[in-house]
Amino acid sequence: MGSTMTTLAPVLTKNWDQADSFTRTAYERNGGYQPLRKALGMEPSAIIDAVKDSGLRGRGGAGFPTGMKWGFLAQGTGKPTYLVVNADESEPGTCKDIPLMMADPHVLVEGVIISSYAIGAHQAFIYVRGEVLHVIRRLRQAVQEAYDAGYLGKDILGSGFDLDLVVHAGAGAYICGEETALLDSLEGFRGQPRLKPPFPAVAGLYGGPTVVNNVESIASVPAIVDRGADWFASMGTEKSKGFGIFSLSGHVTRPGQYEAPLGITLRELLEMAGGVREGHELKFWTPGGSSTPIFTAEHLDVPLDFESVGAAGSMLGTRALQIFDETTCVLRAVLRWTEFYAHESCGKCTPCREGTYWLKQMLKRLEAGQGSEEDLSTLNDIADNILGRSFCALGDGATSPIHSSIKYFREEYLEHFSHGGCPFDHAKSTKWGA
Missing domain, CATH: 3.40.50.11540 (NADH-ubiquinone oxidoreductase 51kDa subunit)
Structure with missing residues (x-):
């Protein structure tokens, strides 16, 4: 059941525009x-x-x-x-x-x-x-x-x-x-x-x-x-009731906080946010931050509620919608996230402490164009050994970008080998991409 509501429901955000709202x-x-x-x-x-x-x-x-x-x-x-x-x-x-x-x-x-x-x-x-x-x-x-x-x-x-x-x-x-x-x-x-x-x-x-x-x-x-409970329950979908703040960031015309009923779609949210930045098109996005498996343009109409996003293979998470257009190298984005998880792992359990480090090292090599298709199965294999075997959900979250990016962008991974490096070379010349 998709949400037909494109009107926002400002409840938590209704006073944000007042100069003294915090008093x-x-x-x-x-x-x-x-x-x-x-x-x-x-x-x-x-x-x-x-x-x-x-x-x-x-x-x-x-x-x-x-x-x-x-x-x-x-x-x-x-x-x-x-x-x-x-x-x-x-x-x-x-x-x-x-x-x-x-x-x-x-x-x-x-x-x-x-x-x-x-x-x-x-x-x-x-x-x-x-x-x-x-x-x-x-x-x-x-x-x-x-x-x-x-x-x-x-x-x-x-x-x-x-x-x-x-x-x-x-x-x-x-x-x-x-x-x-x-x-x-x-x-x-x-x-x-x-x-x-x-x-x-x-x-x-x-x-x-x-x-x-x-x-x-x-x-x-x-x-x-x-x-009253009925008022809250009247919004959203049958199992994901109420409203929430959807945070749009990245390659979007008007990034920001959009408060809407659960079950709204990214297509509807993008309409309100002025779409993907001018002259570009959507390539991939996260429904709930980097710990949730990535989605692509084919998921624009997935209702953003717990059940629908789950059924489509990701998680609603914190409704942090990071939008990436065609100028972004998926592998580089996944490497950045993986470096974050390797850095933030507390080290208490072995699968996450060792696994996130291995994932990072492998992705670094692959991004530089060193490696072969076989490494993709090794990557998936390492992620499988972390998923469900770590002490807390940090390890699980670290596997989300790995599994989902290889699933949707396998060709792009392979292009790194055939190019002997990142095909998105223009980004390489910048300090950020170095």
């Missing part, structure tokens, strides 16, 4: 913190039910139902429950959470307060990527404004509910976007994934029951409480 004054002027008042008058279980009924699925890439995740929390452990917001946006191509926190940090803060009330957490954390200092400052300012107004702290708005919220700056590692590595980092240890089970819902931060959610997931909660 509490502007947020309250636009109805902010009213959903919190409504939520505090509800039973916590009623909020969890509303989030379940809305069909909200995690906006961090995996698409797990948010309300169900909250429902898994271990009860009666005698330990405090924690809410942790994963704001360590590091996936190549992904750029939705950072603008959201810059333009409207209070929608996230309000989402944290409502979600914490729903799951019975009295301590919450927002774990932000350390490099984005401007975002950290803006969030901390928003948190302070919320404390000043009595939205955080003791006895919030006279409800008897207490909550403290800490904005924690990470130390700049892609692996810390993996939820258990994030928890280790938050506790002050080296960011490395934990063996699951136990899952964070049972033993997470400091061994207590913990919910880890993406920024966009938590920021969607106030609107669901305000307008």
